[in-house]
Amino acid sequence: MSVRQHVRVGGRVQGVFYRDTCRRLAEERGVAGWVRNLHDGDVEAVFEGTPDDVDHMVRWAAEGPPSARVSRCTTTPEQPEGLTDFRVLPDAGPEPD
Structure with a gap:
């Protein structure tokens, strides 16, 4: 059985x-x-x-690597899509007005 979580973390989480x-x-x-x-x-x-x-990954996301300072972590359950690998995607651009 597969599950899917969408996670967003804030704080000092870039460049670390x-x-x-x-x-x-x-x-x-x-x-x-x-x-x-x-x-x-x-x-x-x-x-x-x-x-x-x-x-386990959601718990890790709320902590991050040692040099990160996570101040918030939100999770949203979603329907699994059957993904088969893990990738680092390009940075997201600014949201449209």
Whole structure:
């Protein structure tokens, strides 16, 4: 059984190897999805996999790597899409007005 969580974290989360660490940990746990920087300084990620592995990644996201300072972490459950790998996506551009 697969589950999916959409995560958004804020604080000091860019420029601290957040995305690369997230990718490495997701691959180690067999979690699929993606992570990217947002224009406002937040980081956004999607995790798909077993409930235990996705829960582990969500808990990690709320902490981040050692040099990060996560001040908030929001999660939204979504329907799994059947993703099969984990990728670092290009940074998201500014949202349209």
